[in-house]
Amino acid sequence: MDNKTLQKLINWTREGKTYRCYQLNQWRGKNGIRNQALARDRYECQDCAKLGKYSKAVEVHHIKELKTHPHLFLNLDNVVCLCKECHNKRHDRDQRGGSKKIKKFENIERW
Structure with a gap:
């Protein structure tokens, strides 16, 4: 990766615009890292494969x-290539993609 691309990634991350990183041709393009990984892993979830x-x-x-x-x-x-379910497990999310963390009340009064 060249320094210009790395600087873009760092800036977007700092600005909270990580979605822009996933739009890069080096990631999403025909010969991008995403497609290379899928081909390498034969389009198979690697976590499920470990379980047979x-x-x-x-x-x-x-x-x-x-x-x-x-x-x-x-x-x-x-x-690493994963199915949606295993990806959600790795990020501790429910099946819809939301967080599993239980929200706490900031204070005792709720009214």
Whole structure:
């Protein structure tokens, strides 16, 4: 990855615009990292494969996340292909993609 691209990733991450990183041609393009990873993993969820099951991989997960490791965003060794269910498990989300964390009240009064 060149320095210009890395600087874009860092700036977008700081600005809270991480969605822009996933629009890069180096990620999403025909020969992008996402498609390379899917081909490498034979479009199979790697977490399910470890359990002896087959599930089609529809998502590509960054092992070391973009927010903390932007320099690894376009590194093929930093991604793994997963089905939606396994991707949600890795991020501790429910099946709809929302957070599983229980919201606490800020104070005792709720009225």
